[in-house]
Amino acid sequence: MQRLYFLLQDIDTAHQVVEKLKQNSVSEDDMSVVARDETQTRDLPEPSVAESSDLIGSAGRGAAAGGVTGVVAGLAAMAFPPAGLAIGGGLVAATGVAGAGFGAWASSMIGIRHDNSQIEAYENAIQKGQVLMMVDAESGRVEEVERAIHEAAPNARIEGTDAHSSNAG
Structure with a gap:
């Protein structure tokens, strides 16, 4: 899937584009x-939370950082076992998985409060x-x-495309 981003001059044009796209399946x-x-957009398709926030990006970054932190903590526990306990390699994997899970959860809680960086790029135009x-x-x-899109809105300039997962949103 490819995601197309473009600005339209007004809400009426958005209605025209939506109808034209529906006619094109x-x-x-x-x-x-x-x-x-x-x-004004009540009767138009709205972005999901995952599309309008930084939820997905934050969760990914949090999982990576948490996973690394968990692995490091597990390695430290192996190198310096607490109270003389024998600790095996399974602990490293477990702390890595636990760290990734916690990092993804914590970061997604933060990311859901921030706008998607793709949408932020258009914020000035939206405010105007x-x-x-x-x-x-x-x-x-x-x-x-x-x-x-151009049939319904000849002045629309498709300003960006990016690869997009079909299961988000």
Whole structure:
């Protein structure tokens, strides 16, 4: 999947693009609209928590940092066993897994409170009244989806694409 990011001039144009994409067999589940005034987007596809926050990125970074910390703690426990206990390699794996789990959980709690960095890049335009739209398209349909967008909004400039997992959102 590829995620397309583009700005639209107003909410009416967003409605036109959504309708055009639906006519081209793009599911509403694959569309998200972000605008300054959320009351205007009530009847438009909204981003999920994972899309609008830094939940996924934070959880990944937390799992990596927690896993490393857990492995280091396990190695330290092996090198300097507490109270003369015999500690095996299984402890290193266990502390690594526990550290990764705790790191992912703790970081996701922080990440859910922060905006997605992709959306933040468009924050100024959104505050000025433009509408950010994100559309997930199968790799083989990207050009077709871009054509449909331009038919509904000729001035839309697709400013970015990135690989996107089809199970998020």
